Amino acid sequence: MRLVVGVSGGSGIPYALNVLQALQQLDVQTELVVSSGAKRVMAAESGPQLADLTALAAHVHDDRDLGASISSGSYRTDGMLVVPCSAGTLARIAGGFADNLLSRAAHVTLKERRRLVLALREDPLPRPMLENMLRAHDAGATVMSASPGFYHAPQSIEELLHFVTVRLLDQFGLDVPGFRRWDGA
Template identity: 80%
Template sequence: MRLVVGVSGGSGIPYAGSILRALHALGVETHLIVTSGAKRVMTAEAGGPTLADLTALAHTVHDDRDLAASVASGSFRTDGMLVVPCSAGTLAKVAGGFADNLLSRAAHVTLKERRPLVLVLREDPLPRPMLTNMLAAHDAGATLMTASPGFYHAPQDVEELLHFVTARVLDQFGLDVPGFRRWKDSGA
């Protein structure tokens, strides 16, 4: 399997680290795109993964300014794309088909090729323009998720909360994350 992983400037970079670790462990080929906004947020979210941490987990790292990268073309086959975290600005670009950087172009390509695109939002409260953009992205074919962990599995730490969201996001691609307990599932 080959997935494009976009990291945009929303708070929640630890979710990106958790997903990249899971994909790495599952042997999924990853093509990573980190926006300049995400790089700025990383410095503010002390204790979270660094750019070096994220790039070490990816098979290929693409410069967000490189609109000629492989993932900018529909002829480059992937099994889909996820954006985690997905900022309100990136959501607006996806909803409006505005492809001014590699992340938004790769998302556009994913939609035009009718491949799965999962946008993991991490922002509250949700103003009307964002809700409108969520609906437009949904209508274009994207799956929208919030980085909202469940608590029925009695998490003991932040890693377990991240793991829950990671597993739910990767469910969208048919991937099973080891150790994920589903609702009313007695096994781990």
């Protein structure tokens, strides 16, 4: 399996790191593209840095390279995940604006009818963002919030991150080992 992983400028880079770690464990080939906004967030937050993410990817693409392999529908992938997905990236995807490689790859994913999952990490949700979520959904994307559950009695931040990762990768039919799923009360 080959997935494109886009990392945009919303706070929540630890989610991206956790997803990339799980994909590596599952032996999924990843095509990584990190937006300039994400790089700014990494510099401001004390979490994972660019080198942490790129070390886990099979291929790393420059967000300014609109001629990269993932910008073409003839380059086969099994879909794309944007984690975290900022409000600006959501707006670009919902509006069909392909002004950087991340939004171009998302556009290609939609036009080829491949699975696109957007993991939003921003609150509160103003009306334009809600409308963009609906537009992205109607275009074929799966819109999810990076919101962990608590029914599995998490004991650490890592377990909270892992919960979101499992839910995101469920969308691609991937079963992340080591997660206790809900099996009834």
